[in-house]
Amino acid sequence: MTSMGVRPAGLALAAALLASGQPASAREDGAALGAQLRATQVQLQALQARLDALQAQLDARDRARQAAAANVQAAATLADDNATAALAAARAAQAGAARAENMLGRLHWAGDTTIGGRIFADASTISQHTAGAVNTATGTGVNLKRIYVEVNHRFDATWSASLVADASNVAGSTTTGNGFVVGATPVGKGLFVKNAYVQARLSPALVLRLGAAPLPWVPYIENQVGTRYVDTMLIDRVNDGTTADWGIHASGDLFDGHVSYAVSLVDGAGYRNLRVTRAIDVEGRVSLRQGGLWGAVGGYLGKRGAAVAGTPTFRTARRIDAAAGYRDARFGLGAEVFYAKDWNNVAVDPAAAARSRDAALGWSLFGNVAIAPRWSAFARHDHVAPSRINLPAMRDRYVNLGVQWEPARAVDLALVWKHETVSGGALATQNGTIGCAITATPVFFAAATPTTCAGNGTYSEFGLFTQVKF
Numbered sequence: 001m002t003s004m005g006v007r008p009a010g011l012a013l014a015a016a017l018l019a020s021g022q023p024a025s026a027r028e029d030g031a032a033l034g035a036q037l038r039a040t041q042v043q044l045q046a047l048q049a050r051l052d053a054l055q056a057q058l059d060a061r062d063r064a065r066q067a068a069a070a071n072v073q074a075a076a077t078l079a080d081d082n083a084t085a086a087l088a089a090a091r092a093a094q095a096g097a098a099r100a101e102n103m104l105g106r107l108h109w110a111g112d113t114t115i116g117g118r119i120f121a122d123a124s125t126i127s128q129h130t131a132g133a134v135n136t137a138t139g140t141g142v143n144l145k146r147i148y149v150e151v152n153h154r155f156d157a158t159w160s161a162s163l164v165a166d167a168s169n170v171a172g173s174t175t176t177g178n179g180f181v182v183g184a185t186p187v188g189k190g191l192f193v194k195n196a197y198v199q200a201r202l203s204p205a206l207v208l209r210l211g212a213a214p215l216p217w218v219p220y221i222e223n224q225v226g227t228r229y230v231d232t233m234l235i236d237r238v239n240d241g242t243t244a245d246w247g248i249h250a251s252g253d254l255f256d257g258h259v260s261y262a263v264s265l266v267d268g269a270g271y272r273n274l275r276v277t278r279a280i281d282v283e284g285r286v287s288l289r290q291g292g293l294w295g296a297v298g299g300y301l302g303k304r305g306a307a308v309a310g311t312p313t314f315r316t317a318r319r320i321d322a323a324a325g326y327r328d329a330r331f332g333l334g335a336e337v338f339y340a341k342d343w344n345n346v347a348v349d350p351a352a353a354a355r356s357r358d359a360a361l362g363w364s365l366f367g368n369v370a371i372a373p374r375w376s377a378f379a380r381h382d383h384v385a386p387s388r389i390n391l392p393a394m395r396d397r398y399v400n401l402g403v404q405w406e407p408a409r410a411v412d413l414a415l416v417w418k419h420e421t422v423s424g425g426a427l428a429t430q431n432g433t434i435g436c437a438i439t440a441t442p443v444f445f446a447a448a449t450p451t452t453c454a455g456n457g458t459y460s461e462f463g464l465f466t467q468v469k470f
Contacts, residue, residue: 112153112154112155113151113152113153113154114150114151114152114153115149115150115151115152116150116152116469116470117147117148117149117150117469117470118146118147118148118150118229118467118468118469118470119144119146119147119148119466119467119468120144120145120146120147120228120229120465120466120467121142121143121144121145121465121466121468122142122143122145122416122463122464122465122466123141123142123143123463123464124140124141124143124416124461124462124463124464124465125139125140125461125462125463126138126139126140126141126459126460126461127458127459127460127461128432128434128457128458128459128460129457129458130434130435130436130457131436131456131457137432137459144167145229146166146167146229147166147167148164148165148166148167148194149164149165149191150162150163150164150165150195151163151164157201158200158201158202159198159199159200159201160198160199160201161197161198161199162195162196162197162199162213163193163195163196164193164194164195164196165191165192165193165194166191166192166193166194167190167191167192168190168192192272193212193271194212194243194244194271195211195212195213195214195244195271196211196212197209197210197211197212197213197249198210198211203252204252204253204257205252205253205254206250206252207250207251207252208248208249208250209248209249209250209251210248210249211246212244212245212246212271212274213244213245213247213249213264214243214244214249215241215242215243215244215245215249215262215264215266215283216251216262216263216264216283216284216285216298217235217241217283217285217298217300217321218233218235218236218241218242218243219243219244220262220285220287220296220298221233221234221323221336222243224294224323224325224327224332224334224366225334225366225380226332226368226378227368227378227380227400227402227404227414228467229412229414229465229466229467230378230400230402230414230416230418230465231380231400231418231430231431232430233336233364234336234338234362234363234364234382234384235319235321235338235340235362236430237382237398237429237430237431238360238362238382238384238386238396238427238429239344239428239429239430240319240338240340240343240360240362240386241300241319241338241340242270242271243271244270244271245264245266245267245268245269245270245271245281245283246266246267246269246271246274246275247264247265247266247267247280247281248264248265248266249262249263249264249265249266250262250263250264251263257289258288258289258290259286259287259288259289260286260287260289261284261285261286261287262284262285263282263283263284263285264282264283264284265280265281265282266280266281266282266283266302267280267281267305268280268281268302268303268304268305268306268307268317269304269305270305273305275305275308276308277303277305277306277307277308278307278308278309279302279303279307279313280302281300281301281302281303281304281305281317282300282301282302283298283299283300283301283302284298284299285297285298285321286298292326292327292328293324293325293326294324294325294326294327294334295322295323295324295325296321296322296323296324297320297321297322298320298321298322299318299319299320299321300317300318300319300321300340301316301317301318302316302317303316303317303346304317304343304346306346306347311347312347312349313346313347314346314347314348314349314350314356315342315345315346315347315348315356315357316342316346317340317341317342317343317346318340318341318342318343319338319339319340319341319343320338320339320340321336321337321338322336322337322338323335323336323337329370330369330370331367331368331369331370332366332367332368332369333366333367334365334366334367335363335364335365335366336363336364336366337362337363337364338360338361338362338363339359339360339361340359340360340361341357341358341359341360342357342358342359343358343360344358345357345358355389355390357389358387358388358389358390359387359388359389360384360385360386360387360388361384361385361388362382362383362384362385362386362396363382363383363384364380364381364382364383365380365381366378366379366380366381367379367380368404371403374405374406374407375403375404375405375406376403376404377401377402377403377404378400378401378402378404378414379399379400379401379402380398380399380400381397381398381399382396382397382398382399383395383396383397383398384396384397384398384427386425386427387425391424391425393423393424394422394423394424394425394427394435395421395422395423395424396420396421396422396427396429396434397420397421397422398418398419398420399418399419399420400416400417400418400419401416401417402414402415402416402417402465403415410468410469410470411466411467411468411469412466412467413464413465413466414464414465414466415463415464415465416461416462416463416464416465417460417461417462418431418459418460418461418462419458419459419460419461420434420458420459420460421434421456421457421458421459422434422435422456422457422458423435423456423457426457431459431461432459434457434458434459435456435457436456436457
């Protein structure tokens, strides 16, 4: 910017010219004028300084505006870049969230699925005799009695499903002698379905199951006795009942669990035989619990799977069950009784067999007591009249005694002695056929009185029994 002031050298020269060659008064006036000019010069210099400062401010403002504009442009460009990066990050996060949700869904599905099982095994010595003669089942060995593999899945709070696979010997003949196969070469353990059902838990008072599911009576007694791995329960052991069947099952707890019930509508052939029948069998139970006291009554009515197309039936199988006892953490004592009628002869024609009816009556006493931490003792005694009409003198007497140790929460080991005596006939049990055979024509198809056995049949076993749960 160009200055508007007068140069100081010019002012001084003008003042000297005015002073030279002038009278005194004129010189005085010139001096005064020089002083005014110098004052004016000072004012002009101050004004010039202010103008220079103002110009500097304007220049700084222009530079600031230019810098601000550049910054705004840079910020806009950076914002665009950041927005693009943010959009890409959002899309990546969305994809990651979808993958995480998918993985969480799979984890949730897996978290609602449980896999477990149980193994029953023993190493024991067996001694079996019929009328004093040693049977082929006598000997020492290791037996893998049961392998249960269980898979449960919960779809939501109401719906779930369960599958339990069981294993038994696969061979060409009937299994006898505590699960050992006699007279055939086994090819190994074969898996079959024991439980396979869909469940709807509508409330604690109503649980519905469709498929092969536990029946009301035997599993209930197994929970009271507590030593299923040593042997089957009373009616299951003498084949007057079973543990599971195919059909529709309902159960529930009432009055805070003090009352419970279970009822099953089944085909009657057992869990190994899925059949389409012309009749529906019914098994039910009502049980009570108050503190350590418990009790139950139940029953069965039906054709036991015999009512199939083309096969006539003449009888209806019936069974009445009752049990009661006391159980707490240190002590347990209980009793069970049953009466079964026409259980094994539903399809026997009365016109062809004068002795076509039969009945069975039996009872069981069982108990256990804790003798030390992780140690307990148990005992059981069964007494059965398996054929009160056809073989009224026939009796089955069974006893087991054992000491159990629990080395781990899921492992039970027991040193057990078992003994069974069958007099007056032969009885098929879960430990094999025990007793002496009837020499007359099969009793259901003959009018004659059957021949009395010449001697008893006995079965003894001693060994180490184990249960492993996982």
